Amino acid sequence: MKSLLFVPADSERKLAKAESCGADAMVIDLEDAVLPARKPLAREMLGAYAAAYTGKSELWVRVNDLASGELLKDLAAVVPMQPVGIVLPKISGPEDLDIVGYYLDMAEAANNVPAGQTKILAVCTETASAVLRMGELVQRHRPRLTGMLWGGEDLSTALGAGDPRYPDGRWRSMYEYARNQCLLACHSLGIEAIDTVYVDFRNPDGCRDNSLAARYDGFVGKVAIHPDQVPIINAAFTPSDDEIAHARKVIAAFAQGAGAVSLDGKMLDVPHLKSAQQMLRSAGLTQED
Ligand code: COA
Numbered sequence: 001m002k003s004l005l006f007v008p009a010d011s012e013r014k015l016a017k018a019e020s021c022g023a024d025a026m027v028i029d030l031e032d033a034v035l036p037a038r039k040p041l042a043r044e045m046l047g048a049y050a051a052a053y054t055g056k057s058e059l060w061v062r063v064n065d066l067a068s069g070e071l072l073k074d075l076a077a078v079v080p081m082q083p084v085g086i087v088l089p090k091i092s093g094p095e096d097l098d099i100v101g102y103y104l105d106m107a108e109a110a111n112n113v114p115a116g117q118t119k120i121l122a123v124c125t126e127t128a129s130a131v132l133r134m135g136e137l138v139q140r141h142r143p144r145l146t147g148m149l150w151g152g153e154d155l156s157t158a159l160g161a162g163d164p165r166y167p168d169g170r171w172r173s174m175y176e177y178a179r180n181q182c183l184l185a186c187h188s189l190g191i192e193a194i195d196t197v198y199v200d201f202r203n204p205d206g207c208r209d210n211s212l213a214a215r216y217d218g219f220v221g222k223v224a225i226h227p228d229q230v231p232i233i234n235a236a237f238t239p240s241d242d243e244i245a246h247a248r249k250v251i252a253a254f255a256q257g258a259g260a261v262s263l264d265g266k267m268l269d270v271p272h273l274k275s276a277q278q279m280l281r282s283a284g285l286t287q288e289d
Pocket residue numbers: 005006007008013014015017018029032033197201224225226227
């Protein structure tokens with residue numbers, strides 16, 4: 001998934017707008033974009049919305065975290081709607097995924113939803129414990145877990161720290177570390193690595209540069225918080241014509257059968273070939289296209 005647009009579940013206008021935004025996924029939010037007093041209303045609005053939904057974006061729901069006291073109510077409301085999955089925030093370690101997995105088993109059985117159908121995207125850097133214990137998370141593959149995303153704002157709050165970014169917008173070292181941990185864990189597990197939100201939603205150039213940097217680092221998609229960010233993110237996570245042309249040149253350079261070749265004065269070996277093949281695959285192309 002390239003773009004995941006977050007939409008507060010208690011906003012009729014945003015729900016109405018969201019399905020025409022072209023996001024690969026809509027993440028309807030029951031967590032921090034909804035004030036505690038409005039959570040029951042938000043669940044009701046989400047139910048009505050999901051029942052009438054005919055859009056093309058995958059429907060996901062960000063539920064409240066395990067410690068919130070809201071999660072069971074969320075799951076009871078959400079599982080019968082059969083969204084593609086839930087976004088699970090503020091995990092503190094792998095056991096949270098197991099517990100929520102059991103809850104989902106039960107909710108699916110109670111609602112005649114095929115067992116294991118509800119996927120999980122975990123937010124894996126919002127507590128100190130989750131960042132510290134990332135190594136445990138990768139010890140076992142969990143079939144529901146199809147991706148993870150990272151976030152810096154909640155981690156900064158958890159640490160009692162200040163702004164997680166330097167004044168020029170770069171992440172401070174703790175958040176770079178958490179981001180890298182998320183990236184490595186996702187690739188170890190073979191699941192999707194999703195980059196965090198770019199909060200300055202009136203700055204399209206910044207969003208593009210930030211999204212391109214995430215793709216170069218190995219993320220496959222990014223969270224959007226505003227409709228204007230969706231086309232920017234979709235474009236940034238799609239290889240450009242120049243990149244595709246270069247990838248074809250690299251592949252052609254290996255056609256003679258040598259393991260190391262030269263192209264435009266630079267040495268290329270097998271990792272370059274594999275990257276070029278990966279680039280074509282991510283653009284939905286084959287070597288023959
Ligand atoms: N999803 C769907 N539609 C959205 C949207 C979103 N995330 N954000 C804005 N829109 C809609 C607005 O409703 C408006 O449409 P309308 O005129 O038909 O009502 C249009 O896009 C333009 O919105 P704009 O006026 O530019 O923004 P805003 O000031 O209304 O909202 C935010 C700004 C940041 C509050 C809003 O984008 C938002 O709520 N984002 C999601 C926040 C969230 O989910 N955070 C948690 C995850 S990190």
